[in-house]
Amino acid sequence: MSAADIQAADPPATMDQAPEVIGPEPSEGASRRPRKAGALLPYLLIAPAFVAIAAVFVWPLVKTVIMSFQDVGRRELWTGEAAPWVGFDQFTEILGDGEFWDVVVRTIVFMAACVVSTMVIGLGLAMVMQRMSTWARLLLTAALIAAWSMPLLVATSIFRWFADSDYGVLNMVLTEYLGLDFQGHNWFLDSTQGFTIIGGVVVWGAVPFVTITLYAALTQVPKELEEAASLDGAGTGGVFRYVTWPVIKPVFQMVATLSVIWDFNVFGQVFLIRGNKPEPEYALLGLYSFEKAFESNSFSQGAAISLITVLLLSGVAVYYLRQLLKIGEVE
Amino acid sequence: MSVSTPQVLRPDRKKNRLLFNVVGLLAFVVMAFPVYWLVISALRPNSEIRSYDQTLWPSSITFDNFQRAINMPNFGTAIQSSLIICVTAVVGAMVLSTIAAFAIGRFRFFGRKAFMMVLLVVQLLPPTAMLIPIYIQLNDLGGLNEYWGVTTIYLVSTLPFATWMIRGFVINIPKELEESAMVDGCSRMGAFWRVIFPLLAPGLAAASIFSLINAWNEYLLAYVVLQDNDKYTLNVWLMNFTTSRGVDYGALMAASTLIAIPVVVFFMIVQKKMASGLTSGAVKG
Numbered sequence: 031m032s033a034a035d036i037q038a039a040d041p042p043a044t045m046d047q048a049p050e051v052i053g054p055e056p057s058e059g060a061s062r063r064p065r066k067a068g069a070l071l072p073y074l075l076i077a078p079a080f081v082a083i084a085a086v087f088v089w090p091l092v093k094t095v096i097m098s099f100q101d102v103g104r105r106e107l108w109t110g111e112a113a114p115w116v117g118f119d120q121f122t123e124i125l126g127d128g129e130f131w132d133v134v135v136r137t138i139v140f141m142a143a144c145v146v147s148t149m150v151i152g153l154g155l156a157m158v159m160q161r162m163s164t165w166a167r168l169l170l171t172a173a174l175i176a177a178w179s180m181p182l183l184v185a186t187s188i189f190r191w192f193a194d195s196d197y198g199v200l201n202m203v204l205t206e207y208l209g210l211d212f213q214g215h216n217w218f219l220d221s222t223q224g225f226t227i228i229g230g231v232v233v234w235g236a237v238p239f240v241t242i243t244l245y246a247a248l249t250q251v252p253k254e255l256e257e258a259a260s261l262d263g264a265g266t267g268g269v270f271r272y273v274t275w276p277v278i279k280p281v282f283q284m285v286a287t288l289s290v291i292w293d294f295n296v297f298g299q300v301f302l303i304r305g306n307k308p309e310p311e312y313a314l315l316g317l318y319s320f321e322k323a324f325e326s327n328s329f330s331q332g333a334a335i336s337l338i339t340v341l342l343l344s345g346v347a348v349y350y351l352r353q354l355l356k357i358g359e360v361e
Numbered sequence: 362m363s364v365s366t367p368q369v370l371r372p373d374r375k376k377n378r379l380l381f382n383v384v385g386l387l388a389f390v391v392m393a394f395p396v397y398w399l400v401i402s403a404l405r406p407n408s409e410i411r412s413y414d415q416t417l418w419p420s421s422i423t424f425d426n427f428q429r430a431i432n433m434p435n436f437g438t439a440i441q442s443s444l445i446i447c448v449t450a451v452v453g454a455m456v457l458s459t460i461a462a463f464a465i466g467r468f469r470f471f472g473r474k475a476f477m478m479v480l481l482v483v484q485l486l487p488p489t490a491m492l493i494p495i496y497i498q499l500n501d502l503g504g505l506n507e508y509w510g511v512t513t514i515y516l517v518s519t520l521p522f523a524t525w526m527i528r529g530f531v532i533n534i535p536k537e538l539e540e541s542a543m544v545d546g547c548s549r550m551g552a553f554w555r556v557i558f559p560l561l562a563p564g565l566a567a568a569s570i571f572s573l574i575n576a577w578n579e580y581l582l583a584y585v586v587l588q589d590n591d592k593y594t595l596n597v598w599l600m601n602f603t604t605s606r607g608v609d610y611g612a613l614m615a616a617s618t619l620i621a622i623p624v625v626v627f628f629m630i631v632q633k634k635m636a637s638g639l640t641s642g643a644v645k646g
Contacts, residue, residue, distance in 0.1 A: 071549070075464035076476055079457045079520055086517035087483040090494035097494065107497060155388055162381040170385050173393035179628040180396065181578040183596050184617035188395045191402075191610050199398070202415040234395065295487035298580055305603055316489035323493045324585070336490030347485040354481050 098334035104327040113330070120334040129310075130318070130335070134342070137294060137315045140225055144232045144293040149286050151233065152240030159245050171242075178238035186302040189231045193217040218304070221311040228312075231299045236292070240285050247281040248274070280353060287350040294343055315339045403427065403615040410611045426615035430602075433612070438591040439598035446508055446583075446594060447576040450515035454572045455565055457516070458523035463553060465524075466531030467539075480521040488518060489581065496585060506588045514586075515576040523568040530564030531557070566631035577624055595620045 098120050100113040124130050159167050177185075192200045195216040204212040218224040251274050259269045297316040300308050308317055315335065323332025402410060403426050405419040430436070465473055495514060496505075504510030534557055542552040580596040587593055599620070602613035 069470070072464040072468035072470040072473070075460045075468075079461035079524060080476065080479075082457060082513075082517045083479060083483055083520060086495070086514055087486060087491065088479075090491050090498055091486065093494040093498065094491070097497075102497075107500065155385075158381050158384050158388070161378065162385045163378060166382045166385040166389075170389045170392070173389045173396070175628060176396045176625065177392045179574065179625050180399075180621055181574075181596065181617070181624065183578065183580050183599055184399065184621055185395060187599075187608075187610075187613055187617060188399055191608070192395075192398070196413060197411060197415065197610070199415045199417075234392070237392070291485060291487070295489055297489045301581070306600070316487065320489065320492065329493055329497065332493045336487070336493065339487060339490050340485075343485065343487070347482070350485065351478070351481050355478075 094333045094337055097330050098337050100330050102329040102333075107329060116330075120330050121338075124331065124334055124338065133313050133315055133318045136313070140229065140296070140314060141290060141293040144229050144236070144296070145286065145289045147229070147233045148236045148240055148289050148293075149282070151237050152285070153244055153282070155237065155241045156244035156248055159241070160248050174238035174241055177234060178242075180235075182235065182298050183302060185235055186231055186299050189227060189234075190303045193227045221309075224303075224312065228296075228299050228303055231303070232293060232296055236289060240289070243281060243285055244278060247278040251277045280356075284350065284353050287346055287353065290346050291343060291350070294339070294346075315342075399614055399618060399621070402610060403618045405611065407611050426611035427619070429609070429612040430616035430619065433598075433601055433616070435590050435593060435598055435601075436616075439593050439595045442508070442587075442592055443577065443595045446512050446515065447573060449508075449512045450519070450576045451569055451572045453512075453516045454519045454523050455569055458520050458527055458568065459558075459561065459565065461520075461524045462527035462531050463557070466528045467536075477525075480525050483521050484525075492582065492585065495582070499586060505586055506592060508592070510586050511583055511594075514582055515572075515579060519568075519572040519575050523572055526568045526571075527561060527564045530561050534560050570628060570631050573627060574624060577620075 097113075099115060099117060101116045101120070102113040105111065106113040155170070159170060162170075192198050195201065195214050198217075200217075201212040201215050204210045204215075217227050255273050256269050259273050264272065295316050296314055297320070300312050300314060300317055301320075304312055313321065316339070319332045319335035319339065322335060323329050401419055404422045404424070405426070406421055406423045407425065409416070409419060464470075465477060499505050499510045502510075504513070538556050538560075539549075539552045542556045543549065547555060578596065579594075583594045583597050584600075587597060595616075599613065599616055602609045602616065
């Protein structure tokens with residue numbers, strides 16, 4: 031089953047008349063002969079975007095690599111003096127630092143917890159949405175969209191307040207409605223509890239994207255196939271495994287991969303919920319690199335940590351790229 | 362999102378449907394609660410906000426919080442900064458990505474695959490990891506504390522995704538439409554602007570909301586790059602409500618509500634198109 035089957039839940043009019051033919055070869059190949067006239071035109075068209083991307087992404091990436099082999103501090107930054115080359119010193123220092131590994135482990139655990147919760151909730155909600163009444167679906171969609179469009183900073187402020195020890199609604203509900211003793215409880219003293227709240231913001235913010243995307247994918251599963259499978263005696267689990275899952279798999283994998291990348295780089299939520307000065311036990315990789323660079327004024331250390339982050343993610347990245355390219359090939 | 366599945370319900374399905382509706386309503390409550398809390402707190406009197414006994418419903422409604430928020434220094438300049446930066450970034454990103462998407466969607470040329478790879482790869486680079494070199498680069502170019510520095514970064518950071526998404530729409534428009542326009546005397550680009558461009562509207566709507574949300578909500582880069590009080594964007598300005606003495610939640614919620622309104626309105630307008638844009642453009646590719 032190809033990912034090209036995943037079409038819009040509500041496709042623009044033009045797509046209706048042009049259902050995609052999925053075959054071993056792209057069917058339009060023949061009509062796309064290289065044209066002699068205007069052979070330069072496509073290059074002119076991509077030039078502005080290419081230059082912009084190179085300037086803002088590629089060059090800084092090169093710069094990150096260069097900096098990580100130097101020792102750039104505040105003085106070099108302001109005076110433009112050439113920074114001394116230090117070889118692999120930054121890397122050996124970072125990799126030999128126990129604190130760095132604590133941060134790596136914390137980042138991975140936090141990412142995994144957030145991704146798993148987001149995907150489970152997102153898929154569950156998408157499947158429930160498919161089966162509920164129209165009015166309930168509209169109501170839920172409205173809430174999802176409202177949550178989605180809420181700025182990160184706003185969402186974070188609200189969750190911070192929810193968890194406020196004195197004036198937070200969370201302690202109130204736990205104490206008054208559930209009879210637990212949470213009066214004046216500070217959720218951020220213990221970083222595990224603190225990360226539960228932060229994870230709440232992350233998952234709450236990510237669920238709408240995942241749910242709506244997976245719901246759109248689910249609408250592409252042929253109803254007749256599901257019916258046929260259940261007539262043939264497949265249980266709910268069987269129908270899901272053999273009929274539903276193969277269709278939504280490419281979209282699911284892609285959304286999951288994106289979530290991994292996003293949750294690995296969670297920054298704003300922690301930074302803001304801890305009032306711009308997170309304690310060391312709240313450091314995730316992005317924050318750690320930021321602190322090294324801007325607070326310890328060791329820009330090279332910050333760059334080296336960033337580079338290690340990119341390398342750690344590149345495993346996932348390759349997977350994501352393969353998925354996207356596979357989908358991109360079907361045109 | 363308007364797809365409903367009309368089907369004949371068997372009795373056991375009806376019972377299930379009730380169960381699913383209940384689950385859906387619970388999810389609705391959880392997803393909507395922070396939004397509800399935001400709006401309700403903005404309208405609550407301060408005595409209730411600073412209360413050890415939080416209630417789920419306000420006892421009375423007041424606009425004091427909004428007044429305090431609006432009277433906060435630099436509110437006007439923050440709106441101005443955010444508008445200048447976001448509008449420029451979104452419009453610029455849409456122009457650049459539309460023409461690039463047209464190129465990779467319509468032409469086969471050497472280097473096309475490589476360019477598409479670049480579009481994908483740069484999406485994987487964590488923005489926070491790029492912050493330091495970008496900061497240094499802007500410093501070298503004199504872009505610190507300037508609108509154009511922030512605008513450029515916002516514009517380019519949405520460019521790859523927007524291009525990829527719009528490309529999905531370009532390839533779904535039958536080539537024959539353009540060809541017949543060209544037979545009728547349009548130039549290649551003329552055909553693009555008159556025939557293709559209007560049909561790209563849903564793709565542009567979806568891409569522009571992404572671009573807008575990205576720029577409107579971005580916080581860290583603006584915080585690091587902009588240094589003058591009167592250049593702060595709304596998000597950086599919001600930090601004024603958090604002081605060492607505590608957080609003025611009432612005013613913060615009121616200000617947050619005001620800031621969220623433009624995005625929500627824009628979202629509502631393009632939401633329908635956006636849902637299709639997401640799946641047909643980005644996911645299907």
